[in-house]
Amino acid sequence: MNPIDFQPIFDPRSIAIVGASNDPTKFGGRTYFALKDRDYDGKLYAVNPKATDIDGEKAYASVQEIPEDVDMAIVAVAAPFVVQAIADCAAKRVRAVQILTAGFSETGSAEGVLWENQIADIARDNGMRMVGPNCFGIYSPENALTVLPGPDFPKESGPAGLMSQSGGFTSFTVRKAMGLGIRFSKAISYGNACDLNECDYLGYFEADEQTKVVGAYVEGVRDGRRFVEVAGKTSRKKPIIMWKGGLTGLGSRAVASHTASLGGSRQVWEGFFRQTGVVPAVGIDEVIDLMVGFLCLPDFMGRRVSVVSGGGAITVAASDALDPIGLSIPPFSEETRQAISALLPPSGNSVGNPLDTGPPIFLLPTVKPILEAVADSDAIDAVIVQHEVSAYMPAFVEEMAEVIPSIHDECGKPFIVTLPEPTLSSDTMDIEETRRRYRESYIRRGVPVFDTLERAVSVLGKIIRYNEFVSARKQ
Amino acid sequence: MNPIDFQPIFDPRSIAIVGASNDPTKFGGRTYFALKDRDYDGKLYAVNPKATDIDGEKAYASVQEIPEDVDMAIVAVAAPFVVQAIADCAAKRVRAVQILTAGFSETGSAEGVLWENQIADIARDNGMRMVGPNCFGIYSPENALTVLPGPDFPKESGPAGLMSQSGGFTSFTVRKAMGLGIRFSKAISYGNACDLNECDYLGYFEADEQTKVVGAYVEGVRDGRRFVEVAGKTSRKKPIIMWKGGLTGLGSRAVASHTASLGGSRQVWEGFFRQTGVVPAVGIDEVIDLMVGFLCLPDFMGRRVSVVSGGGAITVAASDALDPIGLSIPPFSEETRQAISALLPPSGNSVGNPLDTGPPIFLLPTVKPILEAVADSDAIDAVIVQHEVSAYMPAFVEEMAEVIPSIHDECGKPFIVTLPEPTLSSDTMDIEETRRRYRESYIRRGVPVFDTLERAVSVLGKIIRYNEFVSARKQ
Numbered sequence: 001m002n003p004i005d006f007q008p009i010f011d012p013r014s015i016a017i018v019g020a021s022n023d024p025t026k027f028g029g030r031t032y033f034a035l036k037d038r039d040y041d042g043k044l045y046a047v048n049p050k051a052t053d054i055d056g057e058k059a060y061a062s063v064q065e066i067p068e069d070v071d072m073a074i075v076a077v078a079a080p081f082v083v084q085a086i087a088d089c090a091a092k093r094v095r096a097v098q099i100l101t102a103g104f105s106e107t108g109s110a111e112g113v114l115w116e117n118q119i120a121d122i123a124r125d126n127g128m129r130m131v132g133p134n135c136f137g138i139y140s141p142e143n144a145l146t147v148l149p150g151p152d153f154p155k156e157s158g159p160a161g162l163m164s165q166s167g168g169f170t171s172f173t174v175r176k177a178m179g180l181g182i183r184f185s186k187a188i189s190y191g192n193a194c195d196l197n198e199c200d201y202l203g204y205f206e207a208d209e210q211t212k213v214v215g216a217y218v219e220g221v222r223d224g225r226r227f228v229e230v231a232g233k234t235s236r237k238k239p240i241i242m243w244k245g246g247l248t249g250l251g252s253r254a255v256a257s258h259t260a261s262l263g264g265s266r267q268v269w270e271g272f273f274r275q276t277g278v279v280p281a282v283g284i285d286e287v288i289d290l291m292v293g294f295l296c297l298p299d300f301m302g303r304r305v306s307v308v309s310g311g312g313a314i315t316v317a318a319s320d321a322l323d324p325i326g327l328s329i330p331p332f333s334e335e336t337r338q339a340i341s342a343l344l345p346p347s348g349n350s351v352g353n354p355l356d357t358g359p360p361i362f363l364l365p366t367v368k369p370i371l372e373a374v375a376d377s378d379a380i381d382a383v384i385v386q387h388e389v390s391a392y393m394p395a396f397v398e399e400m401a402e403v404i405p406s407i408h409d410e411c412g413k414p415f416i417v418t419l420p421e422p423t424l425s426s427d428t429m430d431i432e433e434t435r436r437r438y439r440e441s442y443i444r445r446g447v448p449v450f451d452t453l454e455r456a457v458s459v460l461g462k463i464i465r466y467n468e469f470v471s472a473r474k475q
Numbered sequence: 476m477n478p479i480d481f482q483p484i485f486d487p488r489s490i491a492i493v494g495a496s497n498d499p500t501k502f503g504g505r506t507y508f509a510l511k512d513r514d515y516d517g518k519l520y521a522v523n524p525k526a527t528d529i530d531g532e533k534a535y536a537s538v539q540e541i542p543e544d545v546d547m548a549i550v551a552v553a554a555p556f557v558v559q560a561i562a563d564c565a566a567k568r569v570r571a572v573q574i575l576t577a578g579f580s581e582t583g584s585a586e587g588v589l590w591e592n593q594i595a596d597i598a599r600d601n602g603m604r605m606v607g608p609n610c611f612g613i614y615s616p617e618n619a620l621t622v623l624p625g626p627d628f629p630k631e632s633g634p635a636g637l638m639s640q641s642g643g644f645t646s647f648t649v650r651k652a653m654g655l656g657i658r659f660s661k662a663i664s665y666g667n668a669c670d671l672n673e674c675d676y677l678g679y680f681e682a683d684e685q686t687k688v689v690g691a692y693v694e695g696v697r698d699g700r701r702f703v704e705v706a707g708k709t710s711r712k713k714p715i716i717m718w719k720g721g722l723t724g725l726g727s728r729a730v731a732s733h734t735a736s737l738g739g740s741r742q743v744w745e746g747f748f749r750q751t752g753v754v755p756a757v758g759i760d761e762v763i764d765l766m767v768g769f770l771c772l773p774d775f776m777g778r779r780v781s782v783v784s785g786g787g788a789i790t791v792a793a794s795d796a797l798d799p800i801g802l803s804i805p806p807f808s809e810e811t812r813q814a815i816s817a818l819l820p821p822s823g824n825s826v827g828n829p830l831d832t833g834p835p836i837f838l839l840p841t842v843k844p845i846l847e848a849v850a851d852s853d854a855i856d857a858v859i860v861q862h863e864v865s866a867y868m869p870a871f872v873e874e875m876a877e878v879i880p881s882i883h884d885e886c887g888k889p890f891i892v893t894l895p896e897p898t899l900s901s902d903t904m905d906i907e908e909t910r911r912r913y914r915e916s917y918i919r920r921g922v923p924v925f926d927t928l929e930r931a932v933s934v935l936g937k938i939i940r941y942n943e944f945v946s947a948r949k950q
Contacts, residue, residue, distance in 0.1 A: 102833070106787075106825070152902075166788030172897065179899030217788060245791040248798035257825045258787030283792065283929045284895070312581075312733030313641030313692060316720040317758065323723035350581070350732045358577070420759070422647065424654030426911035427627075429904050436901035454758045 004200055008095035009131065010140040010186055012071035013042045016063050016094070018085045019077035020046035020054045027100065028076040031147045038144045038153070043068065063088045072096045074137060074147060079103030079115065082133065086119045090126040097123070099133035100147065104192055105260035106134055116260075120194040134259060135191030136167030139174060141184055148174060148189070158183020159212035160291055161205040163198065165191060165245075165259045169217040169284065177288050180449075181440040182295065185210040192259050197222045199230050206234035213294045215287045216242040220261025228276060235277040236473055239466050241290040242278050244269050277469035279462050286458070289450055293459040296448035297414050299467055302381025303327050306374050307354035309386040310361045315354030317453050318384060325461035329353050330379045339373040353380075361387050362400045371403065375411040382414040386453060388422045389435040401438040405445035417442055417449045418456050479675055483570035484606060485615040485661055487546035488517045491538050491569070493560045494552035495521035495529045502575065503551040506622045513619045513628070520545065538563045547571045549612060549622060554578030554590060557608065561594045565601040572598070574608035575622065579667055580735035581609055591735075595669040609734060610666030611642030614649060616659055623649060623664070633658020634687035635766055636680040638673065640666060640720070640734045644692040644759065652763050655924075656915040657770065660685040667734050672697045674705050681709035688769045690762045691717040695736025703751060710752040711948055714941050716765040717753045719744050752944035754937050761933070764925060768934040771923035772889050774942055777856025778802050781849050782829035784861040785836045790829030792928050793859060800936035804828050805854045814848040828855075836862050837875045846878065850886040861893040861928060864910040876913040880920035892917055892924045893931050 015035065019028030032054060035044055046054035049061040060066050063073055063085070073094045075085050082101050089097050104116040116133065123130040131137055139146040141157040148171040160182050164170040170189035177184075185208055188201050198221050205214045214234065221227040234240055246255035247266045255261045273280045281287045305327045307318040319329060332340070332353050341351045343366040349358035355374065361367050374383055387400055408415045419439055422431060439449045450456035490510065494503030507529060510519055521529035524536040535541050538548055538560070548564045550557060550572060557576050564572050579591040591608065598605040606612055614621040616632040623646040635657050639645040645664035652659075660683055663676050673696050680689045689709065696702040709715055721730035722741045730736045748755045756762045780802045782793040794804060807815070807828050816826045818841040824833035830849065836842050849858055862875055883890045894914055897906060914924045925931035 164788075166786065166791075168786035169788045172895070175898045176896065177899075179901070179903075219791065245788060245795065248795045250798040250804055251791055251795035254787075254791040254794040254829055257827060258791055258831065282795075283927055285927060285929075311641065311643035312729075313639075313644045313720060316641075316694060316726055316729040316733055319729040320720065320723045320726035320757075323725040329725055352732060354729055356733065420647070421651065423650045424652075424911060424914075426654070426908050426915065428654075429908045429911075432907060433901050433904045436899060436904075439899075440901065452758055452760060454760075 004129065004196070004204070005095075006204055008071040009129065009138060010145070011143050012096070012145070014045065014069060014071050015040065015042060016045040016047050016060075016066060016070045016073045018047045018063060018073055018075045018089075020048050020051075020059065022051065022054055030149065031074055031076050031100065034147045035145070038146065038155075040144045042071070042143070045070065063092045063094060066092065070094045072098065075099045075101060077101060079112070083115050083118045083122075086122050090122050090128055094128060096129045096131070098131040098135070098137040098147075100135060100137055101132075102134040102191075104133050104194075106192060106258060108257065108260075116192065116194050123195045130195035131188070132191045133194065136170055136189035138189075139170070139184065139187035148187070154178060154183065156183050157185055157210065159210060159295060160184045161208065161211035161214040162187035162216070163201040163205070163214065164189050164217035165193065165219045165261065166217050167191065169243075173215065173284050173287060176284060177291060179436065179440065180288065180292060181444040182288070182291055193222060199223060199226045202227075202230045202234055202240070206230065206237060212238055213291055214238065214240045215291055216240060217245060217287075218242060219245045219255040219259050220264065228272060231272070231278050232276040236470060239290075239294045240278045241281050241287050241294070243281050243283065243287055277466060277473070279466050285455075289455050289459050290462060292443055292448045292450070293463050296443060296446050297416075297463060299470070301414055301464070301467070303464075304330050304379060304381045305384060306377070306380045306382075307384045308357065308361065308371065308374060309354070310357045310359050310363070312350065312356050314386050314453065315350070315356045318354055318386075318457070321454055321457035325457060325464065327460065327464075332377055333379060336373055336377045336379070340370055343370050343373070360390065361385070362390065367400065368403045368407070371407050372411075375407055375413050375415075380413070382416065384416045384418065384453075384456065386418040386420070388420065389431055389438065390422070398438075401441050405442060405447050408445070408447055415447045416456055416460070417447055418451070418453045419449050420452055479604065479671070479679070480570075481679055483546040484573075484604065484613060485620070486618050487571070487620070489520065489544060489546050490515065490517060491520040491522050491535075491541060491545045491548045493522040493538060493548055493550045493564075495523050495526075495534065497526065497529055505624065506549055506551050506575065509622045510620070513621065513630075515619045517546070517618070518543065538567045538569060541567065545569045547573065550574045550576060552576060554587070558590050558593045558597075561597050565597050565603055569603060571604045571606070573606040573610070573612040573622075575610060575612055576607075577609040577666075579608050579669070581667060581733060583732065583735075591667065591669050598670045605670035606663070607666045608669065611645055611664035613664075614645070614659060614662035623662070629653060629658065631658050632660055632685065634685060634770060635659045636683065636686035636689040637662035637691070638676040638680070638689065639664050639692035640668065640694045640736065641692050642666065644718075648690065648759050648762060651759060652766060654911065654915065655763065655767060656919040657763070657766055668697060674698060674701045677702075677705045677709055677715070681705065681712060687713055688766055689713060689715045690766055691715060692720060692762075693717060694720045694730040694734050695739065703747060706747070706753050707751040711945060714765075714769045715753045716756050716762050716769070718756050718758065718762055752941060752948075754941050760930075764930050764934050765937060767918060767923045767925070768938050771918060771921050772891075772938055774945070776889055776939070776942070778939075779805050779854060779856045780859060781852070781855045781857075782859045782861075783832065783836065783846065783849060784829070785832045785834050785838070787825065787831050789861050789928065790825070790831050793829055793861075793932070796928055796932035800932060800939065802935065807852055808854060811848055811852045811854070815845055818845050818848070835865065836860070837865065842875065843878045843882070846882050847886075850882050850888050850890075855888070857889040857891065859891045859893065859928075859931065861895070863895065863897045864906055864913065865897070873913075876916050880917060880922050883920070883922055890922050891931055891935070892922055893926070893928045894924050895927055
């Protein structure tokens with residue numbers, strides 16, 4: 001089999017929008033303006049037999065009328081018109097197609113299945129590669145190429161790869177991860193996968209140097225054996241975080257009507273995760289948490305952790321959460337204890353590991369030397385710090401957001417921060433704005449941040465298991 | 476045993492602050508100003524032998540010098556001075572004391588244990604009731620009585636009771652729940668519990684008519700047998716949501732140095748939850764989610780659910796999540812299907828249960844009749860709706876926040892909303908502000924809101940189990 005040429009998909013020199021419209025509330029209009037407004041810098045052609053121009057640019061009645069070569073066509077016409085549009089693309093020798101339109105095999109209707117088979121046949125017979133149908137297509141930041149709904153997808157690219165059978169999952173995950181400072185190499189919403197499928201996309205990410213971690217939402221696979229092989233091979237090189245939709249009886253009924261996928265049994269998928277080292281996750285938040293963790297934390301992390309916070313319940317909660325994942329919270333040496341004691345007020349705290357500083361740690365003028373003493377300890381491999389963003393002391397928190405990454409840079413040991421929302425009220429948006437700003441700043445400096453301790457520890461547990469999987473395979 | 480008189484604790488006519496200070500950054504200063512600024516409307520006395528006045532009011536050298544009766548004293552002096560302060564309170568016939576000061580048995584030091592025993596003896600010998608030591612004390616909204624750190628604790632009271640060995644948990648939980656529109660009857664941070672303990676507080680909530688649900692953070696209990704009895708009795712009348720800290724080896728070491736509690740084994744506590752019907756939870760967010768669920772949802776809820784959302788992955792996720800907790804997603808009748816079909820565009824959706832409307836539901840002008848058709852269905856007991864708060868269409872979302880509660884009021888069936896954060900960026904705080912406003916508005920109108928589907932379903936599962944517990948005990 002020839003290797004797949006992804007250039008016309010991720011880096012097309014020209015794009016035809018089939019179904020372009022002047023009305024930005026219509027699918028074809030939104031798609032056209034999405035590319036134009038985001039400064040896609042290749043050639044853009046509007047195809048619409050009922051229009052003479054779209055936004056002042058000439059509209060073509062069909063793809064075949066476009067005078068120059070077309071690398072990719074994005075098809076957004078209604079389902080009954082898609083087969084003809086694809087035939088036109090093939091005749092024009094368009095190299096790749098994204099079909100956003102829904103209404104194919106996922107409807108369960110005879111005509112939907114027939115149309116999908118017809119477009120797959122045309123693509124195969126003409127060597128034209130196809131993304132979709134029933135998808136939101138490609139987000140390729142460096143080329144400002146995206147038709148994902150929503151504003152402000154950055155052109156800055158980064159180390160996260162994303163592939164998903166759900167368009168909603170794709171655009172939601174990218175938008176949420178963006179706010180944490182995560183940037184993407186490519187994000188692919190691939191829907192029914194009637195030509196290119198999960199194996200092809202995963203193979204792309206396996207080979208792509210820029211991609212350091214892969215997030216995936218998968219409902220079903222077309223070729224189970226090949227998927228196990230590609231997933232296992234990729235997983236040895238970089239972590240794959242995968243949410244498998246449809247693992248229950250009700251869920252597998254739902255995937256059939258979403259992307260016409262076969263869900264597969266829970267037992268089979270549990271075996272898949274064990275065998276391939278793919279990291280299982282459920283829900284957008286867990287996928288993103290794991291991306292943050294894998295992107296920030298080193299491949300190998302020792303198991304001896306210190307927990308630092310102002311407040312006893314948090315140290316109790318951390319202890320309860322760390323115990324089952326096999327992390328230890330060893331006592332400090334007498335030397336470390338004395339160093340920390342000298343930096344704290346005489347009462348209201350508990351100098352040990354976990355370290356309860358008493359008042360919120362950002363209130364302590366000695367927070368930097370305290371954290372340095374913890375990080376310097378030979379007994380400790382990594383440090384978990386929980387602090388709040390306070391309404392009444394923002395300046396102190398600002399200092400924290402500088403102190404922790406700088407100690408992390410100096411000592412080389414991983415720091416993990418949990419930064420809970422202190423309030424859910426709509427009256428205190430300034431606190432939340434501050435929290436989000438510091439969170440992004442921490443993550444961009446290599447310090448992972450999680451909303452709660454429970455989420456941080458769940459991520460640590462999965463990362464530890466993944467690292468064990470990889471190192472066992474290397475021996 | 477005489478019943479405990481909680482009046483001087485929750486509704487004192489006069490309070491002495493022992494350790495009051497002009498410096499609001501000191502514990503005693505913060506405590507004094509917290510009461511004064513929040514318009515506590517009883518008499519307030521400042522006690523500080525080193526000051527002549529506090530904020531323009533006379534300062535007394537000791538409690539005994541106060542010329543009038545003192546219902547409650549709040550003690551915030553350093554640990555070595557507490558025994559004397561308590562002896563003074565007893566001599567003055569102060570009826571109740573909150574000791575905020577830490578540095579007692581939780582330090583593990585001989586003098587800390589001795590002091591704690593001495594104050595417990597003084598209290599017992601004089602019939603003076605004591606909250607703490609090592610706590611943040613009482614939040615009694617109707618009397619504007621709170622020394623919890625942080626601004627803006629409302630005077631409005633409500634149906635949630637809270638009791639906690641951790642001050643941080645207490646103030647965090649109240650502040651976060653506030654933003655969801657939850658109001659409290661009483662919140663009690665009780666620390667080391669050397670006089671009044673978990674049984675006494677739970678007994679108060681059991682008898683209190685205003686309290687409809689009790690949240691609790693417990694590290695250890697003083698009298699296990701009595702606690703099982705009180706918890707079981709209370710649990711039959713109203714749900715108790717309890718986070719038990721220190722269930723692991725590491726955790727039980729941590730509780731010893733936090734509140735000098737004995738953690739107890741996991742097996743014992745699992746038996747406790749089974750036997751009493753107390754609902755187990757881990758972390759502040761889960762405790763609050765369960766409060767929202769119990770306060771909004773009816774005692775009995777049928778198991779046939781409809782899931783409505785724009786997006787296929789969400790319907791898959793809902794199906795996967797609902798299946799294990801024994802909820803069903805039955806098909807609609809042909810009549811319901813046709814009614815809904817007539818209200819939706821011809822493709823891009825999946826008319827069934829789960830109902831995937833295709834585009835986000837708030838974009839549909841027909842959202843109200845669609846949801847009415849779902850709610851009217853005889854096959855359905857409850858409706859779960861997931862929708863986003865969109866950056867680009869706030870007016871539509873505003874309509875949703877009116878539509879769902881009004882259908883809920885009309886049909887009487889429970890609606891459950893999941894309203895995820897669409898972005899984590901700090902650049903889009905207006906969206907988050909909108910989301911929080913609608914969330915509070917939904918909850919205040921009896922429609923529970925959760926951040927994610929996974930969290931909603933976890934709450935539903937626990938509520939169903941609790942309702943089964945109660946109804947089994949009633950037969």
